[in-house]
Amino acid sequence: MDTPLKTESTDRDRIPPGQQLVAPGKWPVIGEKEPAHLDLPWTLSVSGELESAQTWTLDELRQLPQTQLTLDIHCVTRWSKLDATFSGVRLADLLEIVIPKANARFVSFVARSARDHSTSLALEVALDQETLIALDYEGDPLELGHGGPIRNIVPGRYFYKSVKWLERIELLEEDRLGMWEAESGYHNQADPWKEQRYMSPTIDKRKAALLIQSRDFSNQDLRSIDCTDRDLEQLQAVETKLRDSRFDRANLKEANFERANLSNAHFRKADLTGASFRDADVEGADFSGADLRGADFTNASLIGASFVDSTLNPPVAAVIDQSTVLPDSVIAPLFPEQLDFVQKNRGR
Ligand SMILES: Nc1nc2c(c(=O)[nH]1)N[C@H]1C(S)=C(S)[C@@H](COP(=O)(O)O)O[C@H]1N2
Numbered sequence: 001m002d003t004p005l006k007t008e009s010t011d012r013d014r015i016p017p018g019q020q021l022v023a024p025g026k027w028p029v030i031g032e033k034e035p036a037h038l039d040l041p042w043t044l045s046v047s048g049e050l051e052s053a054q055t056w057t058l059d060e061l062r063q064l065p066q067t068q069l070t071l072d073i074h075c076v077t078r079w080s081k082l083d084a085t086f087s088g089v090r091l092a093d094l095l096e097i098v099i100p101k102a103n104a105r106f107v108s109f110v111a112r113s114a115r116d117h118s119t120s121l122a123l124e125v126a127l128d129q130e131t132l133i134a135l136d137y138e139g140d141p142l143e144l145g146h147g148g149p150i151r152n153i154v155p156g157r158y159f160y161k162s163v164k165w166l167e168r169i170e171l172l173e174e175d176r177l178g179m180w181e182a183e184s185g186y187h188n189q190a191d192p193w194k195e196q197r198y199m200s201p202t203i204d205k206r207k208a209a210l211l212i213q214s215r216d217f218s219n220q221d222l223r224s225i226d227c228t229d230r231d232l233e234q235l236q237a238v239e240t241k242l243r244d245s246r247f248d249r250a251n252l253k254e255a256n257f258e259r260a261n262l263s264n265a266h267f268r269k270a271d272l273t274g275a276s277f278r279d280a281d282v283e284g285a286d287f288s289g290a291d292l293r294g295a296d297f298t299n300a301s302l303i304g305a306s307f308v309d310s311t312l313n314p315p316v317a318a319v320i321d322q323s324t325v326l327p328d329s330v331i332a333p334l335f336p337e338q339l340d341f342v343q344k345n346r347g348r
């Protein structure tokens with residue numbers, strides 16, 4: 001047997017459904033870009049249902065036993081990065097110091113950020129998954145942009161369970177949903193192998209039918225709406241929340257999606273000629289087989305988006321030509337294969 005081939009198939013087995021690898025050495029920044037109160041020294045406190053609340057300075061954390069952990073990062077916007085090595089203090093080791101009470105069933109991780117970003121897990125899951133309070137990445141202090149100097153890391157869950165600029169850990173009797181989970185419908189379990197990305201909100205079927213008929217979605221929250229095969233020519237969907245929505249094979253000629261949130265939206269084989277995605281978030285969206293002639297992606301966020309699906313034979317490829325507006329800066333974060341495809345088809 002050929003060893004390189006074997007290695008390749010092993011790597012593929014490590015990529016959960018619907019995920020693709022980022023280019024080697026790349027690590028996109030997702031969500032908040034910086035913490036709050038940069039002038040204050042960093043501390044981590046643990047409070048809530050435990051015997052003795054405690055606060056550590058960054059130096060004190062570094063004096064606790066350090067554990068190294070190598071994990072695969074899986075972001076809900078469909079990019080994965082294998083073998084990221086962090087080191088720091090295991091959550092389990094911290095909890096041995098503060099001693100959770102018997103009624104502590106959940107753990108909430110809170111960031112020092114403008115919106116007090118947070119996420120939570122069942123305590124049992126957090127411990128089973130070997131949650132780490134990371135201080136270092138690949139041997140150096142974790143950089144600020146990726147949540148340094150203190151960040152929790154949860155292997156085996158989508159990366160939104162790993163909070164940047166961790167400032168507070170709270171042990172709770174009842175769960176307190178994190179920010180994305182409470183406000184954006186992110187799945188609270190977040191297991192990438194089960195594709196637990198989002199909870200689908202229940203959009204009333206009648207309301208959906210009326211909206212589709214009116215072709216005006218602007219400024220509404222229509223997450224997960226199903227518009228498969230619909231005729232939505234000239235749809236107005238400015239600033240609309242359309243995360244995880246389905247537009248496969250729909251007629252979306254000249255549709256206006258400016259500033260819309262279309263993360264993980266499905267546009268397989270849709271007619272998007274002349275559509276505008278200016279300033280839209282299309283992270284993880286699927287445009288395979290869509291007609292994108294005259295479509296405009298100026299200033300759109302394309303991390304994790306795909307335009308060609310070469311797992312199918314023949315490959316399902318978007319129609320892109322010199323009339324498609326896909327500037328260099330916009331396509332830079334695409335997966336290598338996707339970037340290559342777009343560059344070959346788009347004019348300069
Ligand atoms: N404080 C804070 N932590 C956060 C977020 C955020 O917006 N703020 N976003 C989450 C999401 S959705 C992801 S995918 C990862 C991204 O981490 P990265 O920017 O280091 O890749 O951080 C998670 N932790």
Ligand SMILES: [Mo]
Pocket residue numbers: 030075076077159160
């Ligand atoms: Mo994410």
